[in-house]
Amino acid sequence: xxxxxxxxxxxxxxxxxxxxxxxxxxxxxxxxxxxxxxxxxxxxxxxxxxxxxxxxxxxxxxxxxxxxxxxxxxxxxxxxxxxxxxxxxxxxxxxxxxxxxxxxxxxxxxxxxxxxxxxxxxxxxxxxxxxxxxxxxxxxxxxxxxxxxxxxxxxxxxxxxxxxxxxxxxxxxxxxxxxxxxxxxxxxxxxxxxxxxxxxxxxxxxxxxxxxxxxxxxxxxxxxxxxxxxxxxxxxxxxxxxxxxxxxxxxxxxxxxxxxxxxxxxxxxxxxxxx
Amino acid sequence: xxxxxxxxxxxxxxxxxxxxxxxxxxxxxxxxxxxxxxxxxxxxxxxxxxxxxxxxxxxxxxxxxxxxxxxxxxxxxxxxxxxxxxxxxxxxxxxxxxxxxxxxxxxxxxxxxxxxxxxxxxxxxxxxxxxxxxxxxxxxxxxxxxxxxxxxxxxxxxxxxxxxxxxxxxxxxxxxxxxxxxxxxxxxxxxxxxxxxxxxxxxxxxxxxxxxxxxxxxxxxxxxxxxxxxxxxxxxxxxxxxxxxxxxxxxxxxxxxxxxxxxxxxxxxxxxxxxxxxxxxxxxxxxxxxxxxxxxxxxxxxxxxxxxxxxxxxxxxxxxxxxx
Numbered sequence: 193x194x195x196x197x198x199x200x201x202x203x204x205x206x207x208x209x210x211x212x213x214x215x216x217x218x219x220x221x222x223x224x225x226x227x228x229x230x231x232x233x234x235x236x237x238x239x240x241x242x243x244x245x246x247x248x249x250x251x252x253x254x255x256x257x258x259x260x261x262x263x264x265x266x267x268x269x270x271x272x273x274x275x276x277x278x279x280x281x282x283x284x285x286x287x288x289x290x291x292x293x294x295x296x297x298x299x300x301x302x303x304x305x306x307x308x309x310x311x312x313x314x315x316x317x318x319x320x321x322x323x324x325x326x327x328x329x330x331x332x333x334x335x336x337x338x339x340x341x342x343x344x345x346x347x348x349x350x351x352x353x354x355x356x357x358x359x360x361x362x363x364x365x366x367x368x369x370x371x372x373x374x375x376x377x378x379x380x381x382x383x384x385x386x387x388x389x390x391x392x393x394x395x396x397x398x399x400x401x402x403x404x405x406x407x408x409x410x411x412x413x414x415x416x417x418x419x420x421x422x423x424x425x426x427x428x429x430x431x432x433x434x435x436x437x438x439x440x441x442x443x444x445x446x447x448x449x450x451x452x453x454x455x456x457x458x459x460x461x462x463x464x465x466x467x
Numbered sequence: 468x469x470x471x472x473x474x475x476x477x478x479x480x481x482x483x484x485x486x487x488x489x490x491x492x493x494x495x496x497x498x499x500x501x502x503x504x505x506x507x508x509x510x511x512x513x514x515x516x517x518x519x520x521x522x523x524x525x526x527x528x529x530x531x532x533x534x535x536x537x538x539x540x541x542x543x544x545x546x547x548x549x550x551x552x553x554x555x556x557x558x559x560x561x562x563x564x565x566x567x568x569x570x571x572x573x574x575x576x577x578x579x580x581x582x583x584x585x586x587x588x589x590x591x592x593x594x595x596x597x598x599x600x601x602x603x604x605x606x607x608x609x610x611x612x613x614x615x616x617x618x619x620x621x622x623x624x625x626x627x628x629x630x631x632x633x634x635x636x637x638x639x640x641x642x643x644x645x646x647x648x649x650x651x652x653x654x655x656x657x658x659x660x661x662x663x664x665x666x667x668x669x670x671x672x673x674x675x676x677x678x679x680x681x682x683x684x685x686x687x688x689x690x691x692x693x694x695x696x697x698x699x700x701x702x703x704x705x706x707x708x709x710x711x712x713x714x715x716x717x718x719x720x721x722x723x724x725x726x727x728x729x730x731x732x733x734x735x736x737x738x739x740x741x742x743x744x745x746x747x748x749x750x751x752x753x754x755x756x757x758x759x760x761x762x763x764x765x766x767x768x769x770x771x772x773x774x775x776x777x778x779x780x781x782x783x784x785x786x787x788x789x790x791x
Contacts, residue, residue, distance in 0.1 A: 223493040230651045313770045328667060330656040333493045334500060335649040337656060339665040346663045348647065348763065361765040385770070444669065447679040451626050451769045452703075455616045462779035464614035464786070 219373070219407040222333065227373050227407055229329045229336075232438040232445060235415075238279030239322040240309075242391040243431055245281035252276060252303050252390050266304055282322070283431040286393060292424045299392025307390055311458060312450035314345050314362035316386025317379045317401050318417040318431065326438055328445045336368055336375070341445040349377055357381020360397055377403040396423040411437035489691045489728045494652040497691040499726055502763060503734060503756035505637065506569030506644040508534045511712040511752070513582035513590025520590060521578035535570050538563040567642040568710070575735065575753045583638070583709070585737075586751040592714050598745035601715045605706040613782035616775055621704055623775060625768035626680055628661030631707035633681050635666075635697045635722040636738035636752065638709035646756070647763050648726075655686055655693060660763045668695050678718060680704050693726040717744040732758040 220228035251263035325341040336349040357365035365381040379401040582590035612618030622629030630640035643661040682697040720742035734756040
């Protein structure tokens, strides 16, 4: 009995960790044979706080204290709810140009004023992927579409070459192609208004993102994004993470139209009889 | 005898006589996918000078010429040295470059329609007086409510598209009348260009009883027709419009939509509104969705909503000046 259990575990380990198993045989496929990414997906990481490795800390917005940083006056009442969980990071140290690293620190120190997420602005790519909200892929033989719960953001992926993006946009222009069982999306035409996370990591309008979606398991996608932006970074760099399928029978993305939630923040001072 | 049989076969298989066969997706379901537009100059309600539900081609041409006359007027060059107008003129808010409301009346089953409403037969919304009162309050606030952002319409607030573009019912508005439909086995997604609203319609599933902007939609296939039922509307979206026609529904309304592909280039979109709190009868409409060239562009409304700041700060400035 004991031996049988151990044998079972060994067999299970081999099958569950075998890339070729996932790549070839056991992943969902559309009737046309392409990998089927339809589903509700979500990451389980802290990348939206900081894509670089980071220890836990008391708050995103800090001020100097007698023994180190303290939560700033604007967020101190949040207590533990406003503190930051640690994360091993989804990338190594980002290769910023010197000026850009200073700007990242400025951004971080002015998080409340500058992070576009606080104003419910569209998250851009790749940040939409690892926001702490699920997203849904609707895929057919002729379309590939991302619907993100956060801010109701959307992204339609062109499956034939659309040519250069006609204008920069928040979510960019996406062009997807298959490389074997990996779906590769080139995201161009990005504006310079979105961030990578809450820690001030940023880019310019020269941002080019190559995303790669590869099944590692029927309910697990390995996601890689290669970031190129010669105005901000010294070289291309890559982030990678797992994306998990929401498997509940009633899995669905709900509505998080946060625009109405930030009206007081953005327009409150313009109310009649505002105190 | 053989010649007669051959003739019957030819007639049956000729495109002009054969009933349209809807193509299927790889999931063996009727294929509605593509980019479509519901732009039309047919109004939601029948105008008082239109007696019937449809008109002749001759009368339609006259109607279309008159309706489109504004395009040539607004395309006149603007005098760059002209002073600012002394009074607000809403008609000057948009020149034709920014307008894409269509140039033709809607044609449904070969009839050129004078209203999008097909029932009641008079082409009018069967308001209850309570709904009319609600509408008057809304319109009064719309015209002169500048105290708080919540007094502005959901479209101005960039929560949903203007009018009832995302619906349901999805009705034509001044511009951005495009939708993209994508299907998989269990869902139909309608991507509404105005305000990047993605209506994710779950097939053969129960409603999720949470109030939501655009409501909660589920769908079933009835032969080749997609039937979508929507309930649980957010309270703030109760009053909507299609061009100049406004109406208010309650959050308890049920909207049923039917999508039937009738040719390679057209979907017949039917809707029915059942809301006894607001209307004395159900009311129904029919709108052709015409195949449109893509792509759909990003409609990042909130991110560039200078209008809301200007509206509120302008009102506060006026108040300050009156106090002096």
